[in-house]
Amino acid sequence: MPKGPKGTRIFTRGDREAYAMIAPFFLFFIVFVLIPIGVNIVNSFTNYNLDTKKWVGLRNYARLFQDAYFLRSLRNTAVYAIFSVIPLVIIGFVAAMVVKRQTRAMFAARALLMFPYVSSMVAVSMVWLYLLEPTNGILNKLLGAMGIPGKKWLFDENLALPCLIVVNIWKNIGYVMIIFLAGLAAIPKELYEAGRVDGAGDFRMLFSITIPCVRPVTVFVVTTMCIEAFKTFDQVNIMTNGGPLNSTTTVVHQIYVRAFTEFQMGYASAMSVMLLILVFLITCVNLRMGSGGEVE
């Protein structure tokens, strides 16, 4: 037990009781979160493949920037993130606006809109696989009824990624809606009354009161959904397996393929480090934008 300057113990009895109470959490946290991150960083400088582990310096990182698959996955992930998040924010906000009244019907509608978010990505993917099936899927049946020739959707190099984006948006509308509902509920009623007194119309109040007031919530939604988009894997692995012609492979999908089908654990670790850096960057950029809004 270390001693303080006057011979008193540095850790008091209260300290020790507190440490004992947080010990279980930190035991699991250190062993299953912190150590793996450290190990991951170390592995990223080796050629680890489950059997051997040799130091290779920065070779994995150099390889990343020449790896056409990885570069493609970066591009796909960025496209996926941008084209998921912007529509999600707009659609989620509109959804919150139309269900915000406190009636029974609205609560039922909210529950329904939340349902895709609560369902697993596996289940959602299965349903959409059928909707998008080229030969007897629902979407092509509907198009056929209108006399429009069907598309190959997930089997079309140019349509596969947009399809995944649509499914992602569909699944997450409910979540964004709930966050916006909380933001809307926090706007003081007096602002609207004051606006009414000043003769502002509905649209004027929407753009001058509601939208500025939900800005912090918007930043939160953008950050969370961006990070979620950068972690996308389930959907890709189930619906397209990265294809056709790598048009839907994402960063986490590349990590999975390299680590668990090719057993290039060292190289996959370098990708994981890049993912970690990307996620931190997104968080920082968004927090900057968020706090910038409050300073104005």
Next chain:
Amino acid sequence: MKPSIGLRALSTAVLLFFVFVTGFPFLIMVSVSLQSMSQVYSRELILFPSNPQFINYKTAMSNGNWARYLWNSLYVTGMATILSLFINALTGYTFARMRFKGRRFLFFLLLIGMMIPPQVTMVPLFSMMRHFPLAGGNTIFGQGGTGLVNTYTGLILPYIAGSFGVFLCRQFYVSFPRELDEAATIDGCSRFGTFVRVYLPLSGSILASLTILKVTGMWNEYTWPLIMTVASSDRVKTVQIALTSFRNEGEIFWNQLMAATLVVTAVVGVIFLCLQKYFVAGIMAGGVKE
């Protein structure tokens, strides 16, 4: 605030559109799960099959050992939820109510943990599980066997420490009056005793929120079970992994696949409908405060 009639009509129209777009895929799921394969293959769109084939559910559940898969998912979900909830609440209480050296630094460390995507640690975690000492035929140095791969323990362990849960509990307990602790101390309770006898019984709403978030998260988990399960073994296969195997066998029996999908979704769906209030509260608490 009373919006104009035109705006109300527009709002209702948009709402109906949302309801249709969200509901339609689920309607198709139910419909296809009750169709025969010839109806699935027919050229026209069938929404309400004339003679519903409830047999599809029975056939789907006997495609593989579904009783086992459901039990596996229930067990993994249940264990992870119970263990992580108790640890989350205890840790949250300690950070909210006790002063100790290094408190701010440890809390900061915990918040950093909230930002780390689990995908970043999945590769080293897997090799850790595979080389876990004295498990699955491993020696004390973690060599020779399969370790915790394809075991319940391996599926559960990484989910016990949840920074997010600790954070929510801390926010919750901070708002409690300090007199509670003082009264308990005067009555001779230790701090741990105070937590168990005074705070835990008052934690119903936060624990309900955490439970539903954790249960849906665990039940729906795909990536980690995929890595940790041996494809040819049913031992710890969860329902999500089992669902994907409907697609691996040549012709896809969409009606059975949709039946199984409905069963898997219904479990979380029912829990969600019962605890919806707490689910929403949990999401909001995580997002909006601070």
